[in-house]
Amino acid sequence: MADKHLWLIRHAKASAYGRPDHGRELAYRGYRQCVEMGQLLSTVSGPPRVFLTSDARRTYTTAHVLNGFVGGEVVPVRDMYTYDVDVLVPVVATLIKEIDSDRLNSIAVVGHNSAISDLVSELTHDSSSASLPTLGMAELVFSGPWNDLWKRSPISLHRVETPSAKSK
DSSP: OOOOEEEEEEEOOSSSSSSOOOOBBBBBHHHHHHHHHHHHHSSSSOOSSEEEEEHHHHHHHHHHHHHHTOOOEEEGGGGGSSSSSHHHHHHHHHHHHHHGGGGOOOOEEOOTTHHHHHHHHHHOOOOTTTOOOOEEEEEEEESGGGGGGOOSSSSSSEEEEEEOOGGG
16 A cells, blocks of 8 residues: 655745635735745645645635645635644544545645644654744655544654745
């Protein structure tokens, strides 16, 4: 069985003003971050084929722009709009069961901090891992079926990617 790759991605830089939280748009800097990190995803072996994302405007837009570089599918989910890892985990677990995940070796979860950074810590069993910056991406790798994701102990943190200073 091929290795599975789980990309945990914090949304790109959002505008601080102008709309209620759920409707906040990406800042210009956020779009620059998306282009840089989308180009990076297009060069990795086995990029994400499904982006599970909060339906908040900034996360959905981040997932949509990144997906434009790899040609997968974006799945917005209202229940992923959370900052709490204990709320995020059962939602993501259910989504992975519902999609045809057996055909996928790479899935991305695009969400909000602190839930995304906390999920990296929880799955890798490393509480010392730093909080992801805007559009920080952690790639976790494990063997076995997706349904075993939550049973693995620990999952390997393959890499953490962050936007360069020029896109910040």
